[in-house]
Amino acid sequence: MKLRIISTKWLILILIFVTVCVAALSAFLSSKIDRDLIISYLESEKNIRVDIEDVSPSLILGEVNIGGIIIGPRDSYADEGLVAEQRSKPVPSKTRIKISNVSLKVRLVDLFLDKLSIKSIIIEDLDLAYSINEDGDHSLDSLLDPPKYIKGVLNPEYERKKKRRELAKIRWKLDSGLKNPDDDSFNASEVPMPTTLDELIIKGGRVAIKLDKSGNNVYFSKVKGSITDLDVDPQNLKEHNSALLGLEGNLKVMGSESNLEYASFDLKADGIIQPFEASSGFLNPDLITSLTVMEGSKIVSLPIATRLASTLEQLESTGLDLSVIDDLLVVDNDTTFSLGLRNYILRAVEPLPVLINGNQIILEKNSWLNTANDEHLINASFTFSDKISQKAFEKSYEYLSERVGKGVASAVSELLFTPVTKKGKIHIPFVSSGDFNRPKVRPSVELKDLADAIKEGIKKDPLSILKGLLDR
Structure with a gap:
């Protein structure tokens, strides 16, 4: 029993000694780290x-x-x-x-x-x-x-x-x-x-x-x-x-x-x-x-959107509202996607969909932007909302009915909008390249010229133009 007490005392003394030494060493080394x-x-x-x-x-x-x-x-x-x-x-x-x-x-x-x-x-x-x-x-x-x-x-x-x-x-x-x-x-x-x-x-x-x-x-x-x-x-x-x-x-x-x-x-x-x-x-x-x-x-300002809008003037003249592209663009809800970064080049690892002002823009996989020199190559699409699309179809029919008559209006409207319609909505696939601040933007599908669309519409039914004029 006495031996155990003595041993315990010695252990405590040793522990105290070690603690003091460690504290002293710590204080010494700490004073050297300045x-x-x-x-x-x-x-x-x-x-x-x-x-x-x-x-x-x-x-x-x-x-x-x-x-x-x-x-x-x-x-x-x-x-x-x-x-x-x-x-x-x-x-x-x-x-x-x-x-x-x-x-x-x-x-x-x-x-x-x-x-x-x-x-x-x-x-x-x-x-x-x-x-x-x-x-x-x-x-x-x-x-x-x-x-x-x-x-x-x-x-x-x-x-x-x-x-x-x-x-x-x-x-x-x-x-x-x-x-x-x-x-x-x-x-x-x-x-x-x-x-x-x-x-x-x-x-x-x-x-x-x-x-x-x-x-x-x-x-x-x-x-x-x-x-x-x-x-x-x-x-x-x-x-x-x-x-x-x-x-x-x-x-x-x-x-x-x-x-x-x-x-x-x-x-x-x-x-x-x-x-x-x-x-x-x-x-x-x-x-x-x-x-x-x-x-x-x-x-607030997106040069690609402005250039894209300028390529759609034919559709705008027949009733498509392009203000949603040129206006302030606001993200409608949280959007998560995978993004890659290599040597200051951002790239879409997967398709990148974003809802903006009720419309959807999708950047295709492997689209990229060099953040150092603003060079880019983006394959994307802009899909107008159902509301804007239906309103454009209605306005187009009204505009063309006034211009060529109701008999031809439907055919001409179909020629204008079929290449850019997907699942009942106006869908514009496009490519943007070059300097991001001065981009070169072109639709990925061939857009019909209004005058050419009217000519083709009349060819389909020559008598419809006469009927349309009589109906006016």
Whole structure:
């Protein structure tokens, strides 16, 4: 009994001693993890300048909080590796990444098992801004280059890493999918150990993108996002290469003049993604996700719709109301579809139907838009509502009856509308290509000229024209 009491006391004393040692070690190591250490590490890896307001580490909890982060173009302070106190404030830049606070939590025990287990990364108030030129190159790209100088000394790895980056960009734009590991800037093999992430959460944010070619601006605001259940094992990507994506916010497209709004979409995206190509280990250049356009999203100005309307003047003259194409277009209900993104090219993975102002537009599978230079090829159809279609048929008959008589009116109306009628509704299949802001739009079916339709109608029943005139 006495031995048990003594043993217990010794165990308690040992536990207290270990706890004190761990606390002391944690305090010592925590004092070494400061903003200058983090800034130095990041600036030695990438061609950036980093500013941080404060760092609060807690190794016992496996948690680090980093506040007031600004990442922008590199300058002489970053090249020299000066500590934060010796630097002036960064020059405001149109290319920037600003974050109010990042909280990182890891499972320290797993590090001893050669596994990185991240419990959470929480990003608060993200502010991201950059531009994209017509070749698809973005202004953030130079920030991802290796630094030429580290702490005032020429980086011995600069030329090798720079060349690798250039080859990576070439590969990224090619559709051939080269398999040479030296041709990419990042590969799953560079992940030092199997890695899991329970959750990455973005609490509020905004993204501003300037499109150099058109001068248009894209704003993604009220951003809420998450990546959960990330599982990456560089040695077994076939079974461990997935993450669950969740993203929502408002996407607004503005013209070069700040008061000119083209569209405003409330969007939600979710689904499982594969971060890497399983066969090569390279970053997956072809991401496919499920996207929902929410009810009430609107298109203020759509050049394709305006051009389409101009090709339907013959039908308009006989009674088809085209104002529903040119007016403000509002999405009638939530619409979910699969969308692919590869090298700034959006494509419809499946037919994309949307109800707008009571009418239906369907973008066919493999229609695409290059968001960098506005080039596009869209096969689509516009189906007018039953109400508008029936009204057009009635007005057409009345108009033609006045012009050629009731005897010919039905035949002429049939010649005009049969090529563009499907299931009792006016259905216009069309193709749009070229510059999205100045598209080339043509119907996919041959439209009858009104004069030709009248001639053909009379040929079918020559006496009907005389009867029609007598009936007037």
